[in-house]
Amino acid sequence: MNCIIGKKRIVFHLDARIDSNNSASFEEYLITNQSKHPDKEVTIDANDLTYISSAGLRALLKLKKNSDKSIIIINASDEVYDIFALTGFLEMFEVSKKIQSVELKNKDVLMRSLNGKFHKQSDDKMIKVYDKGVTFEQVSKERDLAKKALVMGVPTLIPFDVCMVGDRFGLIFEASNTIPLSKVISTEPQLLRDYAFDFAHFIHELHTINAFSNAFPSIKERYSELMYAAKNWLKPEDKEQINALFTGIPDAHTYLHGNITIANVVLHDDEMMVVDMASSAYGHPIFDLQNIYSSLIEKEKEKPLYCSSVLGVSPENCSKFWDLFFAEYMSGSKYEAIQGMQALLKKYYILNQKLLSVLETK
DSSP states (O other), X not given: OEEEEOSSEEEEEOOSEESTTTHHXXXXXXXXXXXXXXXXXXXXXXXXXXXXXXXXXXXXXXXXXXXXXOEEEEEEOHHHHHHHHHTTGGGTXXXXXXXXXXXXXXXXXXEEEXXXXXXXXXXXXXXXXXXXXXXXXXXXXXXXXXXXXXXXTOOBOOEEEEEEETTEEEEEEEOTXXXXXXXXXXXXXXXXXXXXXXXXXXXXXXXTOBOOTTTSOBHHHHHHHHHHHHTTTSOHHHHHHXXXXXXXXXOOOEEEOSSOOTTSEEEETTEEEEOOOTTOEEEOTHHHHHHHHIIIIIHHHHSTTXXXXXXXXXXXXXXXXXXXXXXXXXXXXXXXXXXXXXXXXXXXXXHHHHHHHHHHTO
């Protein structure tokens, strides 16, 4: 048995058998190492475990009693999972079964995301392969957020099993007749106006969903955490402007994707849906609008060819799409309100980039 100490988590890798012969040393090893790092959450990796006795189970219970941090058990075989189920451990611990290994059948990238790439696996399945360094806990969190969003009425693809693709985690989705909106715009530019209008109505509908605060984090609180992390490096005038901007945005309980672009909206049997749910939150719709605006307009100015290389759409069509989308989204609003929103989105982008650039360099 060994353990790996990370920044936020300690991971114990268990031996093949834990029984009366080694349960005492097992318990001592767990408690000693956990006591040295009481501020860290705990993962029990049961990948090599084939059997655990009642004495071993008592050691896990003592570990749980000794720690006020979360403890999860991962990679349990069917036999070990059954032991946990029969002894009531599933009610006390978060336990997940051994992760299946999957070989990509199609290495062509269907679409890129903030933390990975999507590949079509079969006619009815798609796999998101996460970037190196993304943890099991992060993948599980994204899957859980997607399920919560689905229950709440958010149109999103259903995530199934977590898997391994080589040395990286993956997430399997149902995906019959699924194509990214960005690809549709690229291959059918003559329908750009229609898709822009449909996208505007889709975002309007998305923003009618009321998100329960206990299901998703507050996007304002998320930015407050970023501000706190950057407080020692931001210029005083930038800090004041960013604070004024974010505190001036009204509070709301609207569901937000948190990182929405035309690359993580898909057409699924001709119905628009969102994927990439890791940034899901609640708050004012302007936060989602800013993501759409920055990805279509500002990032191309900052990094020429961004639209072509990341979204797969020409800069000219990105600009046209934004103009058509924004006009339809704001239809019915007064001219002054439209101009004011456009100016606010640009200001938001500039200040947001200052905040993120400070954090990236530290």
